Amino acid sequence: MANQIRLEVVTPTGAIVNEDVDIVNAPGYGGDFGVLANHAPFLSTIKIGTLTYEKDKKRENLMISGGFCEVSNNQITFLVESAERGAQIDVERAMKAKERAERRLAQGKQSDENLNVVRAEAALQRAIARIKTAKM
Amino acid sequence: MPSLKEVKLKITGVKKTSQITKAMNMVAAAKLRGAQEKMEAFRPYTSKFNETMSNLSGGTTNDFPLMDVREVKKVELIVVTSDRGLCGSYNSNTIKLAERTMRAYEAKGIEVSLVCVGKKGNSILKKTGKVRKKYLDIMASFQMFNAREIAADVADQFLKGEIDQAEVIYGEFVSIVSQVATSKPFLPIKPVEVAEEEKKQISGDYINEPSTEEIMDVLQPLYLNVMVYHALLECGAGEQAARMTAMAVVYNKARQAAVTSELMDIVGGAEALNS
Numbered sequence: 001m002a003n004q005i006r007l008e009v010v011t012p013t014g015a016i017v018n019e020d021v022d023i024v025n026a027p028g029y030g031g032d033f034g035v036l037a038n039h040a041p042f043l044s045t046i047k048i049g050t051l052t053y054e055k056d057k058k059r060e061n062l063m064i065s066g067g068f069c070e071v072s073n074n075q076i077t078f079l080v081e082s083a084e085r086g087a088q089i090d091v092e093r094a095m096k097a098k099e100r101a102e103r104r105l106a107q108g109k110q111s112d113e114n115l116n117v118v119r120a121e122a123a124l125q126r127a128i129a130r131i132k133t134a135k136m
Numbered sequence: 137m138p139s140l141k142e143v144k145l146k147i148t149g150v151k152k153t154s155q156i157t158k159a160m161n162m163v164a165a166a167k168l169r170g171a172q173e174k175m176e177a178f179r180p181y182t183s184k185f186n187e188t189m190s191n192l193s194g195g196t197t198n199d200f201p202l203m204d205v206r207e208v209k210k211v212e213l214i215v216v217t218s219d220r221g222l223c224g225s226y227n228s229n230t231i232k233l234a235e236r237t238m239r240a241y242e243a244k245g246i247e248v249s250l251v252c253v254g255k256k257g258n259s260i261l262k263k264t265g266k267v268r269k270k271y272l273d274i275m276a277s278f279q280m281f282n283a284r285e286i287a288a289d290v291a292d293q294f295l296k297g298e299i300d301q302a303e304v305i306y307g308e309f310v311s312i313v314s315q316v317a318t319s320k321p322f323l324p325i326k327p328v329e330v331a332e333e334e335k336k337q338i339s340g341d342y343i344n345e346p347s348t349e350e351i352m353d354v355l356q357p358l359y360l361n362v363m364v365y366h367a368l369l370e371c372g373a374g375e376q377a378a379r380m381t382a383m384a385v386v387y388n389k390a391r392q393a394a395v396t397s398e399l400m401d402i403v404g405g406a407e408a409l410n411s
Contacts, residue, residue: 011181012365014180042345081358
């Protein structure tokens with residue numbers, strides 16, 4: 001199809017998506033961005049958040065974390081450390097993870113354990129992104 | 137001379153050993169398949185990652201903190217071994233390489249600290265008193281976040297100036313019958329050599345968001361994660377492969393020992409009759 005772009009989402013545990021789609025929206029470093037077919041070559045880092053793409057008017061959501069994306073030759077490749085389809089997210093588990101991370105943050109700020117705070121913040125962001133993605 | 141009953145006991149004994157080693161062999165074979173699938177799944181990620189890394193570093197000349205080459209006074213070795221034994225000389229080869237590397241550095245007056253991943257390496261190397269950090273019981277079901285934790289911790293030491301260089305030591309999975317202990321440089325990150333004509337192609341018309349330098353700042357820690365994860369995968373597969381071979385060897389040894397002692401008895405008995 002002429003007006004489609006090939007989307008690839010690659011994680012350390014394998015390729016999650018590999019298909020031609022109409023549009024891709026992703027959480028970039030400087031804010032969300034959308035990519036259509038025949039986009040100019042482009043490279044951006046990716047924040048924790050939701051990647052959405054549309055194909056034949058059907059929308060799919062993916063929670064992605066940590067990585068970057070590259071656009072070239074009408075292909076968009078995401079290299080991320082993890083990617084989960086919205087429908088497969090365990091919301092209850094994410095909720096628990098969110099509470100746990102919040103608790104750790106509250107404790108950590110008192111004892112100024114820097115590393116743990118950073119880790120808890122990342123965990124919290126992931127949990128929030130998961131919940132958001134699942135509810136989309 | 138052993139009685140008939142004793143001989144029969146020996147035979148069942150050897151058969152039991154065969155059952156156990158065969159079972160362990162089969163379990164190892166199944167786990168090896170899993171480990172190899174994991175490696176296979178990881179390959180597209182690494183190849184794409186390395187491609188982009190070399191593309192980017194070809195375009196920049198800036199010095200990054202994680203690429204900082206300085207006079208080496210302290211080296212950290214990340215030693216990756218399995219948590220379980222009964223896999224032949226797989227772990228001891230890795231440990232020996234770690235010890236050799238350590239001695240070589242110390243002979244030059246360079247201090248060495250160790251990070252042990254896996255119980256086997258830790259149980260031997262802790263005697264040196266140089267183990268700074270240990271990660272035990274993760275080899276059975278490690279994930280990317282385990283690698284991230286290890287990589288981030290070592291990178292932190294490097295950035296703080298606690299260490300000037302780091303290496304990863306692990307048993308590389310070459311094939312089912314061959315695993316080789318190897319040492320790979322970890323930090324500082326080495327710039328990738330890029331051919332001249334490729335360079336032009338890359339620095340071409342890419343829109344980078346944010347700047348190339350900032351992208352590198354994000355990418356480099358991820359690159360370290362990839363390296364550690366790779367070592368864990370190699371070790372996971374290597375361990376199972378080594379166990380498969382080891383099990384065949386153990387059974388044969390047990391069988392042969394039994395046969396030999398049996399023969400000695402029979403020959404001894406026959407001699408006694410003759411005289």
